[in-house]
Amino acid sequence: MPKEKGSKVVATNRKARHDYTIEDTYEAGLVLTGTEVKSLREGRASLVDGYAFIDGNEAWLDAVHIPQWGSGSWTNHATRRKRKLLLHKAQIIKMSQKTKEGGYTLIPLSIYFSEGKAKVEIAVAKGKREYDKRQALRERQDKRESDRAMSTRSVRGE
Template identity: 85%
Template sequence: MPRERGQKVVATNRKARHDYTIEDTYEAGIVLTGTEVKSLREGRASLVDGYAFIDGGEMWLDSVHIPEYTEGTWNNHAPRRKRKLLLHKQEIVKISHKTKEGGYTLVPLSIYFSEGRAKVEIAVAKGKREYDKRQALRERQDKREAARAIATRRNLGD
């Protein structure tokens, strides 16, 4: 079977961009079992409660739900187990310095297949306050209304 080319997105965490201000993003490989890979290939995963942390110089992904593979037998995986992330040592050190500054957390943004290998996009993020969220929504709405006004003005001019 030939390797697939390009990217196939399995799951995204859309709420993360609403709840956090994204500072940096990193692409990391994930250490998975066979049934986890098969379940991901079916497009089944949830990043809702997921987070990453550094322990002993290694990065881990926790609380990401990859449901059991339906065709799996007794050797099926646990859906919410801790999974090791594969990053370069320099990247892990850089990320750990950033998170130790305070107020920063590691949030998974998406799980996808790149060149046939499972990857996760991790973000170093800072939590938004409630008024920041409202302000972001207001700015987006203002931009949308301005674009709509320009479009109607342009259509009237024709």
């Protein structure tokens, strides 16, 4: 079987960028069972309620929904089990120190395949307040309106 090239995104957590301010991102490997990999290759996963945490010297991903593989039998996996993250010790220490500061949490941003291996992008993030969310939304709308006005002006040739 030829080796896979490039990357393929399986699932993204779009709500995370709205609800959190992203400080740092890390790429981590995932320890998965065979049926989990097959289900991910079909493009089925949900990161909506997912989070990561540090337990001792290990990083874990929890509450990420990877549905059972359709052709699996008794070998199928639990859909929302804890999955170990593969990170360097220095990265785990950095993330642990940041989360102990207070107000910071570890959230998954996306699951993807890179060179045939399942990876997850983990972010050290701080929760946004409601007014921060409204301000970001207002800025995005203002930018969209200004871009729209600029494009109509350039179309008319002014």
